[in-house]
Amino acid sequence: MKPRLLLPLLVLLGIVAVVAWRLTAARASAQSATAAAAAARAPRSVPVVIADAVERDVPVWLSGIGAVQAYNTVTVRPRVGGTLDSVNFSEGQTVAAGDVIAQIDPRPYRAALDRAIAQKAQYDAQLKNARLELVRIRSLVASNAESRQLLEQNEAAVAQYEALSAGAQAAIDAARLDLDFTTVRAPIAGRTGVRRVDAGNIVTAGQPDGLVVLTQIQPVSVVFTLPQRHLAALRPGAQKAAADAASRLIVQALDDQGGVLADGRLDLVDNQIDAATGTLRLKATFPNASLALWPGQFVSARVLVETRPHAVVVPTPVVQNGLDGPFAYVVTGSNTVEPRPVKPGPVLDGYTLIESGLLPGERVVVDGHAKLKPGSLVRNAEHGARSAE
Structure with a gap:
């Protein structure tokens, strides 16, 4: 080819190549814009946390606020007065019933x-003599050697000495009790508190402060x-407690x-509702082997009123409150959500029992x-949870 024809041909080929490149770029840009518009029109999924409604046996607890009380509390007071010779316990010591504490x-x-013993011996001697005299007088009266009046006087004397002897025996029993009361014993098993009287002091019978307070724990x-609305649920349990x-x-x-x-057992559902607060008082007994409970301690208490078999439960945040009442968002098979009315039951350890709806x-x-x-597309955002997509 002649050199003068080669240059125009090269220029023409360059122009054709530039036009083809521009057409290809325009087509790609149009396709990208179309895809972007389609993506903009497509619904976006909302990240949520998803869980399953599960079926299980659910214990139903009723909870309230209470306080720990000693099973028994006794202020140990002396029954007789005198000098306190010794105190035989340490403060805070656990004692058994009958232990000597002072x-x-x-x-x-x-x-x-x-x-008192000597006085009774005197009356017994006089009674013996009066009985012998009565026997002698009766024999004389039988032979008409003595009058009937003398016999009656001797019978009265015997009765008098018998009464005196019985009174002396009662005095002996009282004296023995007083002597026994000088040894102060623990009336119950429990833990001693602060010592209120030291050895060497004079104590009196029934002194107000006593020697020490014993508490059985x-x-x-x-x-x-508990609120009074729970009375119907508690009544069967109260009847069982009374029967067995x-x-x-x-x-x-x-x-x-x-x-x-x-853990303990319910002992008492009180026989009346507090009209001022609308609450019902209950009392439970705990073995307290580990001494986790202490008199005066404030605690929460809950009582198991029933166990519902095969109940449906969900995490408590699932239940939402709407204008028409409680509802839950249910995830469908297409990963969209629909609000569904539910009837929630008791809340138990972060889970809510669903009476109906799920x-x-x-x-x-x-x-x-x-x-x-309604109809929102969702995806499970919780790490490790089952995907909703």
């Missing part, structure tokens, strides 16, 4: 007992209250964090409700 000077009471009681101790309702004492301190295995939204509306 000793009062017994000598005055031992002397009083000896005096094994077992221990918890008194708590083994069938009493289970009660748990809880700490501030909800941990179980001890079936076991249905997927429900736990978190992320704020951006949802």
